[in-house]
Amino acid sequence: MTRYYTTAEVAERYRTAPSTVRYWRHIGYGPKGVKVGRRVLYAEAELDRFDAEMARQQAEQGMRWAA
Template sequence: MPDHMTTAEVSELIRTPAETVRYWRHIGKGPRSFKVGRRVLYRRSDVDSWLEAQYAAGDQAGQ
């Protein structure tokens, strides 16, 4: 797995439309991202951390 992921790759990983991932980025809800020129990238470690936080938040909601 690459160290940096595109929006499409993140979307495929979490099985969510790319448009939703873009919207989350816009409102500050999704994984941390950065731009290289016009391209938006995500560090794999940031995506993994964000997914763990989502899991933990869902686990707390179920209690």
């Protein structure tokens, strides 16, 4: 079964403020959330996808600096 996280839990995972997570959602950055009633929830698989994307981007930037 898929686990869903609240905005506060996502903020804790990324060591940032909940307002930052809401801003990311507003500008189309970060993990994609789904609206359930009045709440926005984030699937664990989506958080994992975002983590992998961030790791890939950091690896690319590291390769650019090494070249």
